Amino acid sequence: MRRVIATVYTTLDGYIDNPQEWSLSHATEDSGAFGFDLLRGSDALLMGRVTYEGFSQAWPSVPGEFADRINGMPKYVVSSTLGEVGWNATVLKGEVADEVAALKRQPGGDILMYGTGRLTDTLMEHGLLDEYHIWVYPVIKGKGDPLFRPGTRATLTPSGTRTFSSGVVVLSYRPQVS
Template sequence: MRKVIASIFISVDGVFEDPSWSMPFWNEEASEFAGKQLAAADALLLGRVTYEGMAPAWTARAEGADAGTERMNAMPKYVATRTLDTPEWNATFLTGDLASEVAELKRQDGGDLLVYGSGQLVNSLLAHGLLDELRLWTLPVVQGKGRKLFGEDSPVTTLRPIGTTTFGSGAQVHAYAPAATSA
């Protein structure tokens, strides 16, 4: 059975939109952590907006690519969308009942399904009990404006901390799993 793992850059004030502001905190430690995370996955699970941003950026890096870029471009992508109709970048569109389709993907054998960004998707996965781990790459910066990962309509979800990794840049990855519910 596969696990769904969301890995999201977030500012201390909760902004996750367009994390180009994260680059000053990217270093060899972060790169190694991200590489191991990608190696544990055998597919990406993305929301439409994240897919539309990532596909052209990663395919443009294909020429003379390093092993991580080659892996990213080659692996399958499952994209939650109701508006796109021409899959590219090794994508399969999930256009039906998202909870059922993701539950079916989780039942399959294989590595992790890795989610980058994709705020609406992450909130939906939480609401349906389909997210196994949330890794918040908390960066020591206040953005002040931009889309927040969690809003007033986010599902109430109790999480339990399962680990923190701190990088020399000041960035930290806080890992959480859904807390077990008592009967």
């Protein structure tokens, strides 16, 4: 069965918004290789509407092997408001848990998600999120959108830690299924 992996960048004080403003100066060869390995192990992207809209505007014009991989992958978008989509994407219109469970049963590699929000909460509630990769950047932002939305509850089991030369640490967790 395929796994759903959520990967998200956060500041040390737990904020996730506008990572292009604070994460790029910490990009290193070792962190890039780790991120590309995650992407290579996946053969589909899963995202909510907001992530899809941002990514579909930015990634098609980005050059390079990483961007080529992202641009060429099938994308599954959870949205009740989007109609037609491009960028090799399909809108999942049914019940989110049922749609994602069906994707997980299909043959293939991991299904990768960038970011966290209502979709990751929903998947976790239904036992469909297999792993979090939380990239903690050595930056204190002081304000913004929090890593987890108020009311999010979960018990997580550590599954790995990776520290990069820039000081970025990836904390990996598996949600416990109750």
